[in-house]
Amino acid sequence: MIMSKLLRYGRRQLHTIVSRDIIKPYSPTPPHLKTYNLSLLDQCSPNSYMPIVVFYPSSNIYPSSIDKTLDLKKSLSQTLTQYYPFAGRLKQYHPTYVDCNDHGVEFIEACNDSSMSDFLQQSHHEDFDQLIPNDLIWFDPNLEGDKDENNITCPLAVQVNHFACGGVAVATSTSHKIGDGRSALNFINKWATVTTQSSSRDQQESSLINPHIIRHQARRNTNFLDILSRKSRVGCVTRSFSFTNQKLNDLKAKVTAMTLESGQPIMNPTRVEVLTWLLHKCAVAAATKTNLGTFKASDMTFPIDMRNVLVEKLHGTTLGNPLMMIHFPTSNQIELAPNTVIHKLRSMKIQLQSISNLEVLTSIIADMPFETALEMSRRIYESYVYTSLCRFPAYGIDFGWGKPVKLTIGGTVMNTTILLDTPNDDGIEAIVCLEKEDMKAFQNDPDLVAFC
Structure with a gap:
């Protein structure tokens, strides 16, 4: 287990990774969608990750955090069916396309022994970093090592953080090569809506939140210096x-x-x-x-x-x-x-x-x-x-x-x-x-x- 310690007002707070899982799309990606070409604008984007954390107070919707996590995993799987490039793989360096192979995204679960209100009141901004999956905070730490053109990476990782009070912080880190900040927020919005529909058994789809995926023509690597x-x-x-x-x-x-x-x-x-x-x-x-x-x-x-x-x-x-x-x-x-x-x-x-x-x-x-x-x-x-x-x-x-x-x-x-x-x-x-x-x-x- 990975543990990080925060010292705030003389009290030690423990943040502990308790599980890791791989979530794959609920339905396989059709053969004609297996290659998602990155546009020239995508290729010119920084080789970075965009970490977003959303905090929710305690609720009585679920008997336990286990039930909440199971629902989140199920709805994430359903969401990845439409956001299928997020469940694929791409090269770490100068990618031109995503291999939409349905290998899935990592779903990490963590626990913090403080209440959410204490955490938010007593933390500096840097303390939010522990809530982000795999330290994907803008730039992948693996990119600082030797460049191996054959290395591949996942466009998305998720971490669900449970607080002692019952509150939860849902964090995603999304590759900038696939989308910008609005793309990342749109994904979280879609995931949340699928979760709500799943729990309420309302399976109505809303075209307003479905991803609009453009089929780009294949392009050679631009080799722009990143x-x-x-x-x-x-x-x-x-x-x-x-x-x-x-x-x-x-x-x-x-x-x-x-x-x-x-x-x-x-x-x-x-x-x-x-x-x-x-x-x-x-x-x-x-x-x-x-x-x-x-x-x-x-x-x-x-x-x-x-x-x-x-x-x-x-x-x-x-x-x-x-x-x-x-x-x-x-x-x-x-x-x-x-x-x-x-x-x-x-x-x-x-x-x-x-x-x-x-x-x-x-x-x-x-x-x-x-x-x-x-x-x-x-x-x-x-x-x-x-x-x-x-x-x-x-x-x-x-x-x-x-x-x-x-x-x-x-x-x-x-x-x-x-x-x-x-x-x-x-x-x-x-x-x-x-x-x-x-x-x-x-x-x-x-x-x-x-x-x-």
């Missing part, structure tokens, strides 16, 4: 900051007034726009402070979900990485002003709206000279990355035990910020990862504290 997968987690810390809607409205009013004063008004700024600007301004200020007061020039990068941006919209449950990167510098104080940042972000988003369909989106990447792609990857690697998962109904993910009390993303990567809705949709939670010294200055920034 620079993004080298972004370090060493020497950085991750902290969570919550902003209520009232505070965000105050921030919107402040930004509107500032931009009016500048002569370049930004009307009706969104919550995400103003919060991203504030977080970046404070991050640059923190880096400047630790840089002996010398202004720290930086870049901003925004992964944009193109499903609802393309002229020919993609289905909301489309599996894959239909993403484009918005990228621009903030090299001086003028470029750091809210009117400049938000104007650049809006104007570049408008340009993306002219892309007609997924084929054109893919061709933009395919036609990009290698040197250009390499330089773009390098700049993104060195930039501050801001991604938003707001407005996804994360807190509607119900396994039949009620709504979750918290959803979070496992340990993040240097200079990366992820925005999520808060449980009651009354604000935004920002998960921020910075260098340790930068974080000390960041979390004490008076402008941040005023709205947090």
